[in-house]
Amino acid sequence: DIQMTQSPSSLSASVGDRVTITCRASQHISNYLAWFQQEPGKAPKSLIFDASSLQSGVPSKFSGSGSGTDFSLTISSLQPEDFATYYCQQYYSYPFTFGPGTKVDIK
Amino acid sequence: EVQLVESGGGLVQPGGSLRLSCTASGSSFSSFYMTWVRQAPGKGLEWVANINGDGSEKNYVDSVTGRFTISRDNAKNSVYLQINTLRAEDTAVYYCARARGPNLWGQGALVTVSS
Numbered sequence: 001d002i003q004m005t006q007s008p009s010s011l012s013a014s015v016g017d018r019v020t021i022t023c024r025a026s027q028h029i030s031n032y033l034a035w036f037q038q039e040p041g042k043a044p045k046s047l048i049f050d051a052s053s054l055q056s057g058v059p060s061k062f063s064g065s066g067s068g069t070d071f072s073l074t075i076s077s078l079q080p081e082d083f084a085t086y087y088c089q090q091y092y093s094y095p096f097t098f099g100p101g102t103k104v105d106i107k
Numbered sequence: 108e109v110q111l112v113e114s115g116g117g118l119v120q121p122g123g124s125l126r127l128s129c130t131a132s133g134s135s136f137s138s139f140y141m142t143w144v145r146q147a148p149g150k151g152l153e154w155v156a157n158i159n160g161d162g163s164e165k166n167y168v169d170s171v172t173g174r175f176t177i178s179r180d181n182a183k184n185s186v187y188l189q190i191n192t193l194r195a196e197d198t199a200v201y202y203c204a205r206a207r208g209p210n211l212w213g214q215g216a217l218v219t220v221s222s
Contacts (some may be wrong), residue, residue, distance in 0.1 A: 001169075024213065032208065033208075034208035034209065036152070036209075038152075041196060042216050043202055043212045043213065043214050044144075044152065044202070044204075044209075044212050045212065046146045046208075046209055046210045046211065046212065049208045049210060050208070055210055056210075087152050089152070089153065089154070089208065089209075091207045091208040094166045095154055095166065095167070095168040096142075096154040096157070096207070098144075098151060098152040098153065098154060099151075100151050101152075
């Protein structure tokens with residue numbers, strides 16, 4: 001199985017900060033990588049697919065990059081509604097696997 | 108607006124069975140893979156299973172193989188997850204989602220396995 005790791009596991013940031021979360025796959029996954037946002041008690045929301053393509057309706061402050069094994073999600077200017085947990089997921093090889101999550105909270 | 112709505116969750120005794128349903132509004136349901144993802148209390152997301160558009164391809168995580176069965180009925184815009192021989196560690200919120208790299212999620216159905 002492909003193992004997904006994320007760093008950091010948590011971070012504290014202020015409104016307006018630029019934040020980057022990294023995701024690493026244990027083997028090559030091309031660009032078959034998605035990013036999700038989850039607020040406490042709510043269903044996940046899809047942000048990015050194919051490593052860098054924005055899902056419909058997602059604001060452009062979110063961006064994704066990377067290919068192969070190393071990926072990143074950047075939030076250009078953190079807003080109060082962005083404080084949540086973020087997950088990456090590979091869909092290159094079964095079983096598909098998620099990263100452990102990165103919790104972004106308010107400094 | 109397309110939505111996914113799960114149903115069928117509840118409290119089940121260990122060893123019991125349950126069938127979760129997920130119904131999609133809108134068209135083109137049969138064009139998409141459908142996926143089940145679960146989240147144990149206080150834990151991260153775990154991919155469970157998916158099924159292709161015509162139901163001919165099904166994939167499972169090892170921990171549920173032989174106990175869980177995914178199926179779909181495109182005439183009803185629905186996907187199902189039959190869960191048998193439930194264990195305490197199956198306690199989770201079960202989400203259905205659309206596509207391989209999901210682009211739409213349901214609100215989740217809570218399954219609690221306890222005596």
